[in-house]
Amino acid sequence: MPQIDISPQTDFIRTIIDEHNKTGRFQGRVATRFPPEPNGYLHIGHAKSVCLNFGIAAQYGGTCNLRMDDTDPSGETQEYVNSIIQDVKWLGFDWERRLFYASDYYEQLYQYALQMIQQGKAYVCSLSADDIREHRGTLTEPGKESPYRNRPAEENLDLFKRMRDGEFEDGAHVLRAKIDMASPNITMRDPILYRIKRAHHYRTGTKWCIYPMYDFAHCLSDSLEKITHSICTLEFENNRPLYDWILDELKTASHPQQIEFARLNLSYTVLSKRRLIELVEREYVKGWDDPRMPTIAGMRRRGYTPEAIRNFCAKIGVAKNENLVDVSLLEHCIRDDLNERSQRGMGVLRPLRLVIDNYPEGKVEELEYPNHPQNPGMGSRKVPFSRVLYIEQDDFLENPPKKFNRLGPGREVRLRYSYIIKYVNMVKDEKTGEITEVHCTYDPETRNGPPPDGRKIEGVIHWVSAEHSVPAEVRLYDRLFQVADPMGQDDEFTKYLNPKSLETLTGCRVEPALTTAKPGDRFQFERLGYFCADLKDSSLGRLVFNRIVTLRDSWAKVSGQSKK
Numbered sequence: 001m002p003q004i005d006i007s008p009q010t011d012f013i014r015t016i017i018d019e020h021n022k023t024g025r026f027q028g029r030v031a032t033r034f035p036p037e038p039n040g041y042l043h044i045g046h047a048k049s050v051c052l053n054f055g056i057a058a059q060y061g062g063t064c065n066l067r068m069d070d071t072d073p074s075g076e077t078q079e080y081v082n083s084i085i086q087d088v089k090w091l092g093f094d095w096e097r098r099l100f101y102a103s104d105y106y107e108q109l110y111q112y113a114l115q116m117i118q119q120g121k122a123y124v125c126s127l128s129a130d131d132i133r134e135h136r137g138t139l140t141e142p143g144k145e146s147p148y149r150n151r152p153a154e155e156n157l158d159l160f161k162r163m164r165d166g167e168f169e170d171g172a173h174v175l176r177a178k179i180d181m182a183s184p185n186i187t188m189r190d191p192i193l194y195r196i197k198r199a200h201h202y203r204t205g206t207k208w209c210i211y212p213m214y215d216f217a218h219c220l221s222d223s224l225e226k227i228t229h230s231i232c233t234l235e236f237e238n239n240r241p242l243y244d245w246i247l248d249e250l251k252t253a254s255h256p257q258q259i260e261f262a263r264l265n266l267s268y269t270v271l272s273k274r275r276l277i278e279l280v281e282r283e284y285v286k287g288w289d290d291p292r293m294p295t296i297a298g299m300r301r302r303g304y305t306p307e308a309i310r311n312f313c314a315k316i317g318v319a320k321n322e323n324l325v326d327v328s329l330l331e332h333c334i335r336d337d338l339n340e341r342s343q344r345g346m347g348v349l350r351p352l353r354l355v356i357d358n359y360p361e362g363k364v365e366e367l368e369y370p371n372h373p374q375n376p377g378m379g380s381r382k383v384p385f386s387r388v389l390y391i392e393q394d395d396f397l398e399n400p401p402k403k404f405n406r407l408g409p410g411r412e413v414r415l416r417y418s419y420i421i422k423y424v425n426m427v428k429d430e431k432t433g434e435i436t437e438v439h440c441t442y443d444p445e446t447r448n449g450p451p452p453d454g455r456k457i458e459g460v461i462h463w464v465s466a467e468h469s470v471p472a473e474v475r476l477y478d479r480l481f482q483v484a485d486p487m488g489q490d491d492e493f494t495k496y497l498n499p500k501s502l503e504t505l506t507g508c509r510v511e512p513a514l515t516t517a518k519p520g521d522r523f524q525f526e527r528l529g530y531f532c533a534d535l536k537d538s539s540l541g542r543l544v545f546n547r548i549v550t551l552r553d554s555w556a557k558v559s560g561q562s563k564k
């Protein structure tokens with residue numbers, strides 16, 4: 001059983017299951033499976049399916065299998081299998097001992113195919129791929145029967161065995177179901193069940209040169225595993241009659257119910273393995289776990305938590321109609337989760353030296369801060385305060401507009417959790433005119449409270465002590481695509497990639513408490529957002545942080561909900 005707590009949900013799929021449980025269709029049993037093809041890494045769309053299948057099993061006290069749907073040797077690899085196993089586990093789900101491979105069923109599937117031929121329900125067709133396509137007809141016109149359709153069973157058996165034995169070239173023959181070339185459902189027009197394909201399979205090597213098609217392998221794999229509810233995405237709706245037809249013709253003991261739901265589409269990204277492979281192979285991103293990728297590996301590295309992803313999947317729910325989910329809902333779930341769990345800290349991304357003229361040289365105050373403002377259980381830490389600090393370059397403006405609530409000539413501002421400072425002057429680089437240093441004075445009476453004279457100071461800026469802070473690299477991410485629906489455009493989708501999706505800042509400074517940040521540790525940097533020490537590149541000697549998400553939540557605006 002999954003160890004994680006999943007609160008029960010209601011949706012149309014669970015309603016169907018309730019009905020089955022009432023009528024006793026599966027004797028009250030609930031067995032689902034998550035069946036990825038190991039030809040790429042899992043993405044957030046897969047997470048929806050993972051949460052749905054494992055979540056249903058948990059809710060009904062049933063089981064969920066993890067099955068590698070590996071019936072197409074091209075593109076499938078052990079690396080992908082490993083990544084899928086790691087990702088589903090990381091999401092928090094447990095398939096116990098039920099990890100299966102469709103490739104383990106090859107012999108059984110072959111026997112089923114022989115049975116089908118013997119029953120006169122499948123035949124070897126020797127038309128070319130083009131001819132088969134031409135014979136298929138269209139939505140408005142029926143198809144034409146293959147001239148090989150009425151081959152006697154013996155001849156079909158002989159040819160099919162010889163296909164397996166490798167006597168024929170790739171494409172010379174296929175095995176087809178004998179159903180109905182005039183069916184209004186094109187899927188039922190004698191679909192291909194097996195093809196000859198000489199390719200090395202990552203598990204079976206060269207043992208096989210014929211491979212079953214998805215429609216044949218999937219229903220039978222489900223049936224062999226005694227799945228009760230075979231949940232898949234909407235594009236398989238037309239394949240359901242074929243799913244049922246195959247199992248009915250073979251009179252399998254177990255006949256699962258296929259149920260389709262709408263796949264997840266997420267704005268400003270693409271969720272299709274083929275497209276994601278393209279991004280990786282053409283090096284638009286740095287690998288499958290690039291923190292900009294919508295893959296589980298990318299999100300893990302970015303700093304998303306499994307809890308937040310599961311919560312997102314629960315929020316979007318399942319339905320029958322496709323839509324585009326706004327990525328700001330995902331970000332909202334990420335913030336919600338990180339707000340509770342992340343220790344606070346201060347970091348300065350683009351440092352500007354700030355000298356406090358009236359603060360004694362060499363003096364250091366250790367200010368004690370809570371690690372989380374609402375959670376005293378998370379403890380506290382000491383932050384050194386000294387005469388020379390770093391503040392954010394854009395927290396000082398030489399000619400600030402009226403509403404600028406930060407530092408500028410003639411202004412006062414509060415240093416986060418610390419003193420109020422007042423502008424004195426600035427130093428510029430003679431050649432470039434760039435501001436290199438700002439001088440201020442501090443008001444010693446304001447460390448923990450408002451100024452005694454009652455003057456109002458609204459602005460608060462963050463800072464680190466120059467001498468005590470440590471260097472860090474920070475990677476800021478923006479959306480991977482510039483348009484909400486990159487696949488909805490007619491042009492090549494890569495045209496819409498956001499050239500500013502990654503900004504790497506190398507001269508950042510963070511407070512000394514962060515020196516011990518371990519890869520994967522998450523923090524809220526005051527005013528800047530949530531950050532995660534990079535799983536690959538960060539080490540105790542070289543801090544590298546990914547910005548997980550900014551603090552500003554745009555979901556309320558997008559969803560039309562007003563925020564209190």
Ligand code: ATP
Nearest residue numbers: 035036037045046048049232233263264271272273
């Ligand atoms: P892709 O379109 O990304 O290549 P796929 O359907 O080919 O995905 P599979 O490995 O076959 O990838 O998918 C495994 C399971 O995950 C299937 O049951 C599939 O329906 C489901 N799935 C894939 N993409 C999504 C998505 N965007 N939303 C919900 N479920 C999905």
Ligand code: MG
Nearest residue numbers: 036037069214
């Ligand atoms: Mg698929």
